[in-house]
Amino acid sequence: MAKVSREVVEGRPDEIMDACVRLHETMSFRDINLKEISCETSISRPSIYNYFRTKEEIFLGVLEREYRRWNDDLQGILTGHQKMTGDEFAADLAESLRERKLLLEIQSTDLYDIEENSRQESLNDFKEVFMQTMTSMEKLLEKFFPEKSKDERSDFVYQFFPFLYGVYPYVYHTEKQERAMDSVGMKVRKTTIEEMVRMCVLQLLK
Missing domain, CATH: 1.10.357.10 (Tetracycline Repressor, domain 2)
Known part of the structure; x- marks a missing residue:
């Protein structure tokens, strides 16, 4: 498994939040979920939980x-x-x-x-x-x-x-x-x- 750089790991919260912002441009808050957010990032849904527990927390x-x-x-x-x-x-x-x-x-x-x-x-x-x-x-x-x-x-x-x-x-x-x-x-x-x-x-x- 390729080692993920520290820079990439530290940038993941921003990547997740940026994905959430992009989705919010075309979707309502209630329609956005963690699966949709994961599809907008390079991060798997289970890995998102390492940074945020809920959509609301993002x-x-x-x-x-x-x-x-x-x-x-x-x-x-x-x-x-x-x-x-x-x-x-x-x-x-x-x-x-x-x-x-x-x-x-x-x-x-x-x-x-x-x-x-x-x-x-x-x-x-x-x-x-x-x-x-x-x-x-x-x-x-x-x-x-x-x-x-x-x-x-x-x-x-x-x-x-x-x-x-x-x-x-x-x-x-x-x-x-x-x-x-x-x-x-x-x-x-x-x-x-x-x-x-x-x-x-x-x-x-x-």
């Missing part, structure tokens, strides 16, 4: 990876500016989330099932990264808006992060949802992730 890994990437973007905003106006901050924050569509989609539609069906240690790892992202947001507010009190910064964070759970459903509607809204005469305002985030940030900064 999605949790994807979400954790997305939060790490977003946190890197937030750190870039923090170190890349000495000062920012409210408009500039809102625009940069909105831009940072434009690239995190997958993050917004997963956490708005399937997060409860994902967390409930993942091992405790995996959930702990995710929550640690989530907390780091919240801390980064607090540091941004402290640097660029020093006039705000600690309580005001905390209020911003604890209003902004729950708001993110509703961004994806408001921006992206299924055909079925649009038919239902049309049938009751509900006007649908076309918007984008950037527009929603920018407007929310400006309101919270007031």
